[in-house]
Amino acid sequence: MIDALERLLLPAECLVCHSLLSDARSQDLICPICRSRMRAVRPPWCGRCGQPEPHFGPCRLCREWPAALQSVRSAVWLDDGARAGVHALKYRGLSRIATDLAVVMSRLVPRPGPDARLIPIPLSARRERRRGYNQSLSLARALGRQWQLPVLAQLLVRTRDTATQTALTPAARLANVAGAFQVRNGECEMRNDNGRHEIVARHSAFRTPHSALVLVDDVFTTGATLAEAARALEQAGFTTISAVTFGRASIPDFN
Numbered sequence: 001m002i003d004a005l006e007r008l009l010l011p012a013e014c015l016v017c018h019s020l021l022s023d024a025r026s027q028d029l030i031c032p033i034c035r036s037r038m039r040a041v042r043p044p045w046c047g048r049c050g051q052p053e054p055h056f057g058p059c060r061l062c063r064e065w066p067a068a069l070q071s072v073r074s075a076v077w078l079d080d081g082a083r084a085g086v087h088a089l090k091y092r093g094l095s096r097i098a099t100d101l102a103v104v105m106s107r108l109v110p111r112p113g114p115d116a117r118l119i120p121i122p123l124s125a126r127r128e129r130r131r132g133y134n135q136s137l138s139l140a141r142a143l144g145r146q147w148q149l150p151v152l153a154q155l156l157v158r159t160r161d162t163a164t165q166t167a168l169t170p171a172a173r174l175a176n177v178a179g180a181f182q183v184r185n186g187e188c189e190m191r192n193d194n195g196r197h198e199i200v201a202r203h204s205a206f207r208t209p210h211s212a213l214v215l216v217d218d219v220f221t222t223g224a225t226l227a228e229a230a231r232a233l234e235q236a237g238f239t240t241i242s243a244v245t246f247g248r249a250s251i252p253d254f255n
């Protein structure tokens with residue numbers, strides 16, 4: 001319904017290059033050419049954080065991460081096309097763009113096991129109210145549809161906003177997000193496809209080695225936010241955590 005409305009309101013043109021999309025493609029927001037220009041993040045990389053920088057000795061990017069955070073993978077580099085997609089997801093609230101980005105992710109990132117649960121990186125309640133939605137939740141739900149995996153939308157909460165991280169070094173970013181997340185002790189909710197909340201299980205039901213959690217976020221820069229979210233989950237007893245992001249920003253002066 002919302003998708004149909006968006007189709008009526010938006011011209012059928014590519015979000016990145018503004019070329020007109022054919023009728024058959026009018027569902028998509030990014031044209032096939034721009035899509036093919038997105039650069040996949042490829043190995044060789046650090047087996048844990050997925051950073052393809054050359055490493056000598058232990059990886060500087062992930063050595064401070066909590067042990068439970070075992071692997072992070074990103075689909076594409078944050079070039080112009082990918083950045084336009086993320087921007088649309090973040091600031092225009094289009095559910096179709098979440099689907100477009102999730103399709104790219106599901107093609108490039110291996111699907112987690114069937115027991116995995118997707119966990120969107122939460123916004124603070126205040127920021128989510130102001131924006132009207134959480135872009136990581138939109139992305140997690142779209143990815144859940146691609147991978148046929150449930151989304152636990154309420155397990156993790158953000159207790160405070162953090163200052164913008166753009167200008168910070170990796171170490172300063174970790175300090176900036178310290179203590180920003182908490183795990184709910186009560187029930188977990190899962191949002192199904194028509195947006196209704198369903199309480200699927202007591203939190204404790206997921207505290208088993210089989211409950212692999214997969215954090216979902218739009219962009220990876222240094223992994224500080226993912227690491228802090230994983231730290232909160234680890235402290236709550238979860239031992240198997242990975243993360244996937246759509247984009248990966250290259251880090252200036254980091255090697």
Ligand SMILES: [Zn+2]
Pocket residue numbers: 014015016017018019030031032033034035
């Ligand atoms: Zn295009």
Ligand SMILES: [Zn+2]
Pocket residue numbers: 046047048049050051059060061062063
């Ligand atoms: Zn690493």
